[in-house]
Amino acid sequence: MEKLVIATRRSQLALWQSEYIKAKLQEHYPDMEVELQEFVTKGDKILDVPLAKIGGKGLFTKELELAMLNGDAHIAVHSLKDVPTKFEEGLELGAVTKRFDARDALLSNKYASFEDLPQGAVIGTTSLRRRMAIKLIRPDIELLDLRGNINTRIAKLNAGEYDAIILATTGVQKLGIENEVKYFTPISTDIMIPSMGQATLGIEVTSNEEIKKIVSVLNDKDAHIESTIERSFVDTLQGGCQVPIGVKATILDDKEIRLQAIVGMPDGTETIKDDIKISIDDYETAGIELAKVFISKGAKELLERAEKVAFK
Incomplete structure (x- = not known):
């Protein structure tokens, strides 16, 4: 491919992240031109209303996704914590980058x-x-x-x-x-458990094999393992971005992962929380299994009530 176009938000942080990915891609593909295409998303425009009341963090991705589906861009760079667990048809997560400080x-x-x-x-x-x-x-x-x-x-x-x-x-x-x-x-994760995928960049791509192969060089194995656990936990709970869910997987060594998770009411009056160690071999199912434990303890009903509070 001669030229690859990255869809990005115009915020200073979004541009930093897109420039970071551009530089990484050009390290691997020095002969390929990489261009940034800037967009203003609905989430950037509405600044006086909490995200929970206007549709959650997906508001930061919709315009970028539309650009890709229309052929105006090939990939989009997101903070992975802003990327919903379900994608529009024709789009998918192509890579997750090395994780920065998730706290x-x-x-x-x-x-x-x-x-x-x-x-x-x-x-x-x-x-x-x-x-x-x-x-x-x-x-x-x-x-x-x-x-x-x-x-x-x-x-x-x-x-x-x-x-x-x-x-x-x-x-x-x-x-x-x-x-x-x-x-x-x-802040220690013992006090404040981060959002799923926090401090990881997610590269969203169209379902195009050439594009997927190009961005695959950016995929970080540890970040992939941790984010798979976190995203499957949230996906199984079907909580979305507009309710109080914290989940953090931390690879301890080549055998064990620490998994911290919490759901509850925004005022902290009711919570379900766990902090366990799991085998790294079980990373593909660990988030799902822990979510099932939470569900058995009433997590879905708790999150439904939390969502009603959020939308008041």
Whole structure:
């Protein structure tokens, strides 16, 4: 192929990720031209309403998918946590890249940790998963919605609208803006379990064998194993992106994987949680099996109630 077109959002982080993939592809295919085609998605346009109320994270992928189906682009680069577990006909996940730091992070100009936050402190986050995790450890915290790109969110923190905000560690690190706030503190997964696929890039492709072969060089074995577990867990629960689900698979060695998962109400009043070790040989079914355990404990009913709260 002489030229490959990448569909990308216009946000600074999305462009960083697409440029990263472009550079990786050109390392493998120096004679192939790689071009970025920029799009503004519905999720980028609606900044005053929580994602849970307008359709979830799939709002960041639809325009890019349409461009591929129409032949205007060959692949799209996404944060894997934003990629739904089901694809439109004619599209599929072509590769997942080496995982960056999957933890969430606390950003503040006054406080270095959750322990340091005063009673009734105000934290900015719209994520129902993060809200649940915060309420579990600090029920006194006041939570306010926070939308916009990373720079906008940090600007709101620096303007004094919040005592702290929660962002994905990897996004802040990729843009090199850790020093724009006084305290940048990654949060242990023991406290806040990440979203499925967090800190991994997913390369979406059309069902074209040539394109699939081209991007296959980007697939990272460990990230593939971890994301397969996480995505199958969420898919089996049929929870989607608009309910509080955290799941993190961590390869410990060539034999074992740690699997952490939680579902619950956004206010943390009810949760189902587990932290187990599994054989790496069972990675293709591990997420499904753990989801079945959660379902037997009432996870689907719990998530249905959580979804109703999210859409109020």
